[in-house]
Amino acid sequence: MSAPVLEISNLRKSFGDEVVLQNISFSVPVHTATVFIGASGSGKSTLLRCINLLDSVDDGVIKIDGEDITDPTIKSDQVRRKLGMVFQAFNLFPHMTVRKNITLAPIQVHGLSKDEANARADELLNRFGLMEKADQYPDRLSGGQQQRVAIIRSIALRPRLLLLDEITSALDPVLVNEVLSTVRDLKNDGMTMVLATHEMGFAKQVADEVCYLEAGQIVERGSAQQMIETPQDQRTIDFLKRVHEAGRL
């Protein structure tokens, strides 16, 4: 097997005195998805933000395609070009149409011509059934549509790795499915991803590996099947029970 797309060893991160992540080690082979589950505040967002260099780490190594991106001399813009990230709160640019949102980075960062970028955007919008929204502003779209546009925006850059941070948490339950099915399509295309989610059913469908995070540490990990159906660690069992009671299994 070739080198993993993402390889993290002994990552540690704190905010002031509060240690938010420690002893985090895992790797994500190409075309696979690693899903992080865990309670709110367990450190999932911080982990994804560290991979994207939006937060700096205290210790440990993060490698993307074998390149250590925690090296202080690295150009963070260059690293981010290989990564796509989708946030819980969509974060579309409200002053740009859907198409402009998608083409901004391909044009400005990757140097595509406007025509090339538009063609790429339209191809993706078509594929995910959003073509008729191309010239609308984000505030005219439903939450689910906005989040799908945010996903398209991040994959328009053809990233090596896609980071998805609880992308359905801000959505109405009826809108969750359209977003999840978009992610399933990407997974089937072979996109490598790291996700944080509360949707266990979805995790079971897309995850090659599931890690349970508690208080900034990976408590247990395993295949999706094993983690969600036969977890071993008591803390994982308790967490899944709470999620189950909240009606999300």
Added chain:
Amino acid sequence: MSSTEQGAVSDDGDRASAFSNTWEPSALEISRRKVRKKQNQRNTLIAIFSTVVVLGTLITLLVTSPGFKSLTDTFFAWAYGVEVLPKIILGFSTNVLLTIIASTCVAIFGMIIALTRTSRSPALLPFRILATAYVDIFRGIPMLLVILLVGFGIPALRISGLTNNVLILGTAAVVITYSAYVAEVLRSGILTVHPSQRAAARSLGLSHFQTLRFVVLPQALRRVTPPLLNDLVSLIKDTGLVSILGVTDAIRAAQIASSRSFNYTPYVMAAIIFLLITIPLTRFTDRTIRRSIEKQNAQGLA
């Protein structure tokens, strides 16, 4: 109420009929409409009556007051006013020129100062300190003082190569002061753009500068357009202050005319000329403010 509902209500009542072409208002609705129409007519009548009474009383009081004749002779000698009008208009062209040049310079300097103050780069720390001091100082001094200091102070230095032209020095003083005001307005606009917008832009690989240019500034400018327009109105009026340096603007032209005739109509003429520009601009500003508030409310509901 959602924004779409608001749109449907405020647009046109006919839209409801688009659902079915056979809809006729019910008897109840027809009687309600009649009552509403009557209420509207009554309100209009009351408004007209009250306006006529109040304004009529005021005007009568004014016209019949003992000083009215000398008042009109001193301030509203229209024939004289028309006579001096060309000179005042010529002077006002200086105000317009000064406004155009100053607002351009202010936009550039104000933006540079605002960007400096909101930057995080360690290399820019000394500039951040300077920019902060600059804003604190020049927002806190009356502009008239700055005009006097620059307009009379700089020629007193007798540095060769520096201009003694009062028009240029006066403009410089206006630019110095207004750049401080505008920088603060721009800075507040930049700060109101949520950090998640930056995070989204940076995670797409945009550089710091590209993020500013394509994501942060367009949103910030949209939000501060109304206060900036307010500042423009103030700037137009404040260009009159440079007349203290002897620049022949509208105010100075009026002053010259008035001191010859001991009649104050030239000042009133100058005031009217200013109003002809500032009132439409103020109305436009009000409309822009209303629109931006509506837009923000709509976004809050979405």
